[in-house]
Each structure stands twice: as structure tokens, then as C-alpha cells.
Amino acid sequence: xRLLEEKISKDGRVLSENVLKVDSFxxxxxxxxxxxxxxxxxxxxxxxxxxxxxxxxxxxxxxxxVMAGLQMNVPVIFARKRKSLTLVDDLLTATxxxxxxxxxxxxxxxxxxxxxxxxxxxxDDFLANGEAALGLVKMVxxxxxxxxxxxxxxxxxxxxxxxKLHDLGIRVESLARIASxxxxxxxxxxxxxxxxx
Amino acid sequence: xRLLEEKISKDGRVLSENVLKVDSFxxxxxxxxxxxxxxxxxxxxxxxxxxxxxxxxxxxxxxxxVMAGLQMNVPVIFARKRKSLTLVDDLLTATxxxxxxxxxxxxxxxxxxxxxxxxxxxxDDFLANGEAALGLVKMVxxxxxxxxxxxxxxxxxxxxxxxKLHDLGIRVESLARIASxxxxxxxxxxxxxxxxx
Numbered sequence: 499x500r501l502l503e504e505k506i507s508k509d510g511r512v513l514s515e516n517v518l519k520v521d522s523f524x525x526x527x528x529x530x531x532x533x534x535x536x537x538x539x540x541x542x543x544x545x546x547x548x549x550x551x552x553x554x555x556x557x558x559x560x561x562x563x564v565m566a567g568l569q570m571n572v573p574v575i576f577a578r579k580r581k582s583l584t585l586v587d588d589l590l591t592a593t594x595x596x597x598x599x600x601x602x603x604x605x606x607x608x609x610x611x612x613x614x615x616x617x618x619x620x621x622d623d624f625l626a627n628g629e630a631a632l633g634l635v636k637m638v639x640x641x642x643x644x645x646x647x648x649x650x651x652x653x654x655x656x657x658x659x660x661x662k663l664h665d666l667g668i669r670v671e672s673l674a675r676i677a678s679x680x681x682x683x684x685x686x687x688x689x690x691x692x693x694x695x
Numbered sequence: 696x697r698l699l700e701e702k703i704s705k706d707g708r709v710l711s712e713n714v715l716k717v718d719s720f721x722x723x724x725x726x727x728x729x730x731x732x733x734x735x736x737x738x739x740x741x742x743x744x745x746x747x748x749x750x751x752x753x754x755x756x757x758x759x760x761v762m763a764g765l766q767m768n769v770p771v772i773f774a775r776k777r778k779s780l781t782l783v784d785d786l787l788t789a790t791x792x793x794x795x796x797x798x799x800x801x802x803x804x805x806x807x808x809x810x811x812x813x814x815x816x817x818x819d820d821f822l823a824n825g826e827a828a829l830g831l832v833k834m835v836x837x838x839x840x841x842x843x844x845x846x847x848x849x850x851x852x853x854x855x856x857x858x859k860l861h862d863l864g865i866r867v868e869s870l871a872r873i874a875s876x877x878x879x880x881x882x883x884x885x886x887x888x889x890x891x892x
Contacts (some may be wrong), residue, residue, distance in 0.1 A: 527808045528757075528771040532765035556754035557773060564758045567727035574725040576754060580796070599777070611724045632805075 499539050499673040503686055505532060506652065506674055508639045516626075516654070517598075524651065525558035525623055536673060537543065537565025540621065540649045543671045544570070547646040549619045551575060552610055553638055555605060558623040562651055566621055575611045577634060579603040582675055590640045592633035595627065605633050614642030625650040625672060628659025647671060654679075655687055696736050696870040700883055702729060703849065709879045713823075713851070714795075721848065722755035722820055733870060734762025737818065737846045739839055740868050741767070744843040746816045748772060748809055750835055752802060752827055755820040759848055763818055772808045774831060776800040787837045794823065802830050811839030822847040822869060825856025832865065844868060851876075852884050855865035 511519040523529040540562070549570055554563035559632040567574040577592075580603070589606040596603065612618060620634045631648055638645050645668055653660055655673030656679075663670045675687040708716040720726040737759070746767055752774040764771040767833045776791075777800070786803040791814035795802065809815060817831045828845055835842050842865055850857055850869030853876075872884040 508843070522808075526775070526805060528759050528761055528764070528770065528773065530771060531768070533761060534765060537876065557757060557775070560754060560757045561761045561771075564725055564727050564730060566729055567725065571728070573720075574727060575723060576725065576757075578723070608718065608723060611719075648788065 499536070499630055501535055502674045503653070505529070506676075507684055510684060512679045512684060515679050516657070518652070518654070518676065518679055518684065520652065524561075528561050530561075533561045533565045536562045536651060537567075537569045539673055540566040540619070540671075541569035543661075544619055544647050544649065547619065547669075548617050549646055550616045551643070552619045552621055552635055553577065553607065553612065554621045555579070555634060559621055562623065562649075563621040566619070566649065570619075572619075573611070574614070575607050577605045577607045578638065579605055583653050590637040592636040592640075594633035596629065605630075605637070609641060612638060612641040612643045616641070616643035618643050619646055620648045621650075622648075623651045625653040625659045625663075625670070626657045628657075628662045631659060631663060635663070635666065649651040652676065696733070698729070698732055699848070699871045702726070703873075704881055707881060709876045709881060712876050715849070715851070715873065715876055715881065717849065721745040721758075725737040727758075730762045732760045733759045733848060734764075734766045736870055737816070737868075738766035741816055741844050741846065743867070744816065744866075745814050746843055747813045748840070749816045749818055750774065750804065750809065751818045752776070752830055752831060756818055759820065759846075760818040763846065767816075769816075770808070772804050774802045774834065775789070776802055786831045787834040789837075791811050791826050791830035793826065802834070804826075804834055806838060809835060809838040810839050813838070813840035814843040815840050816843055817845045818847075819845075820848045822850040822856040822860075822867070823854045825854075825859045828856060828860060832860070832863065846870075849873065 509522045552574045591606045647669040650672040653675045678685040705720045749771045788803045844866040849868040874884045875882040
């Protein structure tokens with residue numbers, strides 16, 4: 499998605515070979531117009547998948563997921579990283595290790611909101627080692643629902659998450675795919691390589 | 696906001712005289728169309744305030760805040776309840792006690808994203824005792840920015856938050872104002888009482 503790549507190149511900051519900081523438009527300060535365009539792009543990509551629900555994880559997944567839900571006219575459920583005292587229903591849970599935060603969370607969603615009749619699109623802001631996405635897949639599958647696809651805003655393709663999800667036979671679509679953050683620069687994976695030859 | 700009151704009456708669950716559970720459309724499962732209407736309503740109400748930024752707090756404030764930001768064409772900054780390893784900037788902070796979760800959090804936003812030139816609209820899903828809203832006000836004021844108003848989705852008017860904010864001279868606009876949750880029922884404050892006489 500060219501608009502997103504331009505935004506990353508303009509406003510993203512490479513903190514190390516593994517860490518890209520995009521808190522100026524995605525995960526601290528949010529650009530709502532960009533989120534709308536991201537939502538439209540997910541809706542276009544997954545139009546044939548008969549999605550009935552979107553599942554994401556707090557907090558940075560919520561904005562792109564809600565915009566996708568608006569475009570696809572389906573509800574969005576966000577997994578919680580901590581339990582609320584008012585979230586008293588039976589829960590679907592998974593354990594997720596966050597490399598960014600260096601901590602393990604038990605993530606959960608209420609089992610009222612996803613069931614075996616659903617075709618779920620999982621959306622998240624980043625795909626790196628795949629811990630969060632794999633946790634979300636596990637929770638959705640516990641409910642009996644089908645994971646119809648995973649939509650990622652920014653994929654760090656040099657880490658293992660995308661491969662792990664592909665190995666499970668899950669369709670993964672990332673709007674920006676980063677080949678490398680070496681030397682302080684963002685290098686994207688070139689799409690449609692054949693067309694360029 | 697009639698649409699919101701209808702949704703609360705239809706899908707909200709009164710768990711006690713103090714607790715209204717709306718996780719079926721606001722703070723766990725999100726109804727994106729309703730969030731869009733909420734965003735439009737905030738944009739309409741605060742149209743004259745020359746808002747330049749919206750500040751909210753993770754996680755349930757994000758969806759209504761992003762929809763309001765979309766309508767008002769301003770960026771949204773969400774305060775974090777926990778520090779991220781990649782959020783390394785100088786921070787504005789405040790301490791907030793959550794009655795719902797029975798814990799104290801140090802909330803923070805980067806001081807890069809709000810400054811004294813800003814007129815800030817604070818948005819949150821609930822206003823009860825006002826802890827979160829007061830923390831957000833304090834952070835915004837630390838930056839030198841002006842708090843131009845507070846937009847709340849659901850106000851529990853029988854608790855003290857709204858009064859505390861009014862006492863600070865801040866404009867508070869809540870889309871649903873609940874007078875009581877007694878006897879398992881949601882009773883709203885009647886607006887425009889004069890017109891009904």
C-alpha cells in the first residue's frame with residue numbers, strides 16, 4: 499500500500515535493526531484518515547472471504563480494525579491483555595509473549611462474541627515474531643470459528659511471524675512488508691516483481 | 696443521543712447499582728457504525744471549539760476518539776496505561792486509580808504530540824468518578840495546551856466525575872447521561888426539561 503509505505507518512510511523512525519517506531523501515526527498518535535484508507539484496503543483485499551467478525555488486540559490494533567469493520571459492516575472484538583472486573587463471561591484465552599514489552603500476557607475474549615458460524619478476520623498493527631497473531635488464531639479456533647485471514651498493517655518480513663502463520667495454512671496480507679531495517683533505513687519487499695522485469 | 700440510549704437499553708446489562716456492562720458494543724465487542732455516529736455527534740457538538748487534537752486513553756476510548764478525529768480531521772493521541780519499550784520520548788504523566796480494575800496506573804503521553812498551541816478535546820468511553828478524565832486533563836495542561844472540552848460516551852451522572860470536571864470550569868458533553876442504575880434498570884437524565892413542561 500503505497501500511501502502507508504510513504505508514511506512509514508516519512509514519519510517512521512528506525513531505532514535498531516529490529517525496531518521501527520511508528521508512534522506518530524499508528525500506535526500512539528493516530529492518523530484517522532490513514533486508518534480509514536487502511537480499513538478500505540483490508541475490505542478490498544478480503545472482500546471474497548465472507549468475513550463475519552474482526553478480532554484484534556488492544557491497543558494499537560483497534561483503530562485499523564474498527565475502520566475495517568466500518569467498511570466491511572461487521573463487528574470488531576478486541577482481545578484484552580488484562581482482565582476487567584466487568585468482563586465476567588466465560589473466556590477464550592491464549593498466552594502471548596511480547597518481545598517489545600518483555601512480558602507475558604494472558605489475552606482473552608469473551609466466548610459470547612465468536613462462535614463456529616463465524617469467518618474471522620484477525621487484524622493487528624505489527625507482525626514480527628507472530629506471538630500476538632498466533633495467540634489470536636488459537637483463541638478464535640477455540641471458539642470453533644474459521645480464521646479466514648490475517649490483515650497486518652506493517653509486517654517485519656525478516657522476522658519469523660509471517661512464515662509461522664503461512665505454515666498453518668492461513669492467508670496473511672500485510673499492507674507494508676519490510677525486508678530490512680539495516681543501516682537505519684527501511685527497505686520494502688518489492689511486490690509484483692514479475693511485472694517489473 | 697437517542698441511538699446510543701436505545702443501544703444501551705437494548706444491549707447494556709446492569710450488573711449492580713454502579714456497574715453498567717456495555718461490552719457488546721463499546722468496550723469489548725465494538726459496533727463500528729455506532730462509533731461512526733458517535734464520532735459525528737462529537738464533531739457536531741464541539742464544532743465551534745476549534746479543536747486541533749483529540750486525546751483519549753487506551754483501550755475503550757480509542758474507537759470513539761478515532762471516529763471523532765476522522766470527522767473533525769484532527770489527529771488522536773491515546774494515553775498509555777503501561778510503558779512501551781519503544782516509547783522513549785519525554786512523557787507527560789498522571790496517576791489514575793481505576794475503580795473498575797481496582798488498580799493504580801501511571802498514564803502517559805509523549806510530550807511531542809501536544810503543545811501550547813493546541814486546543815484539545817478529551818474523549819473517553821465512561822465518566823464515573825472522573826479519575827481517568829482528571830488524569831487526562833492534568834497531562835494536557837502540563838503540555839501548556841488548552842482543554843477545550845471533554846466528550847464522554849456514557850456518563851454515570853450519579854457519581855462525582857462530571858461535577859469535579861464542571862468545578863474546574865471545563866465543558867463536559869456526554870452522549871448518554873445515566874441518572875440511576877437502581878433496580879436493574881437504566882434511567883436517563885431527561886435533557887431539555889423546559890421544553891417538556
